[in-house]
Amino acid sequence: MASLASRSASQALRNTARRATPRIVSAATKPQVASYSLLAKAAVAAKSTQKSASSEGVRGIKTLDFAGTKEVVYERSDWPLAKLQDYFKNDTLALIGYGSQGHGQGLNARDNGLNVIIGVRKDGESWRQAIEDGWVPGETLFPIEEAIEKGTIIMNLLSDAAQSQTWPTIAPLITKGKTLYFSHGFSVVFKEDTKVIPPTDVDVILVAPKGSGRTVRTLFKEGRGINSSVAVFQDVTGKAKEKAIALGVGIGSGYMYDTTFEKEVYSDLYGERGVLMGAIQGLFLAQYQVLRKNGHTPSEAFNETVEEATQSLYPLIGAKGMDYMFNACSTTARRGGLDWAPVFEKANVPIFEQLYESVKNGTETRKSLEFNGRPTYRKDLAAELEIINNQEIWRAGKTVRSLRPDYKSESE
């Protein structure tokens, strides 16, 4: 009887979850693109023979109900490749900086048949990586200033600290008629600290992928697309929003959500310091330490903290939500999880409040500008990450991972 009751409770929960699934309120009726990256390759080949994209299809946006709040979502399928290529046929996308985002966004835009060039410090690490990815010095790879001069859309993907440091040199090159693009609100919003004040005669837009540049690339290659935020800071042409959405598609976004530069930078700095990176490392470590203090072996402590989370339970949250993950676990686990969740929530809200304030008042920005503005920033970051790499929890993890059937050496 008990198990029947619990099964019907699970069913009820699942039904509630189904009812809460975002519903399309209005949408243009157009088929979804199955595999954009494959289509991209074909379209590049056929580029010269395609008819003008502006005659294709109807522009459409979706208004979706997100848990009771209606929000607008822009979709890739409103921008078939031919239309995208036609839209940017007179443009050169000068992508400045070749870190994680430069790599993902640059390669995707190139595969989508757009005219992309890269601008980075000559002979630096990024220059070397760009060559490895097929960008050719003097043809598609240039020193920063030269690339900006050649570009019509200047995509500033330098590190946030470098955007501020290089601004006095690059600002005069961003002349009337060009478009200035960012993937973070950082430089523009915290202008007192960064001194980045865009010229008043150019469109200033943002497309911020909500994920690592590595994933921007892999999702695109799988024919999917990353979620991105889009925003307009300055619209001198009246086309800034449309251009931002088109660029979002060009760099590999599947769906794009409205934001402002301010909201993007606050949420992004907060999220990465919180659950996405800082909090998760802190929480894993705390749980592991207590297990070790109580006599559990490194493998047991790692398996119970990280391996089970990342390999079994978190993918279930990603697939179908938190209640689905709970329902996939024992009733014993469900009872305990339900009891302890509010305890963790209560303990953590004050820390998250403190974090949000530290983001909003610019403390986090100033720290980042100081640290990442050092000439030794790569070495200094690597030294601190090496400390994490050497923590017992992560050393134990290497051995646990080495036992996976699909294990490949991690030194590559």
Ligand SMILES: NC(=O)C1=CN([C@@H]2O[C@H](COP(=O)(O)OP(=O)(O)OC[C@H]3O[C@@H](n4cnc5c(N)ncnc54)[C@H](OP(=O)(O)O)[C@@H]3O)[C@@H](O)[C@H]2O)C=CC1
């Ligand atoms: N990483 C991500 O996944 C995400 C990043 N963003 C945003 O995208 C932008 C780019 O981030 P990301 O790709 O991570 O890049 P990084 O923060 O890793 O910056 C790397 C680039 O900055 C260059 N750089 C650093 N210092 C200088 C300097 N003093 N002068 C000239 N160039 C310099 C590097 O060149 P060199 O090799 O020559 O040092 C490299 O090309 C940022 O605004 C970031 O916040 C947004 C979403 C996600």
Ligand SMILES: CC[C@](O)(C(C)=O)C(=O)O
């Ligand atoms: C989570 C970190 C991030 O904000 C990102 C990948 O979205 C970043 O700045 O790299």
Ligand SMILES: [Mg+2]
């Ligand atoms: Mg982010």
Ligand SMILES: [Mg+2]
């Ligand atoms: Mg970020």
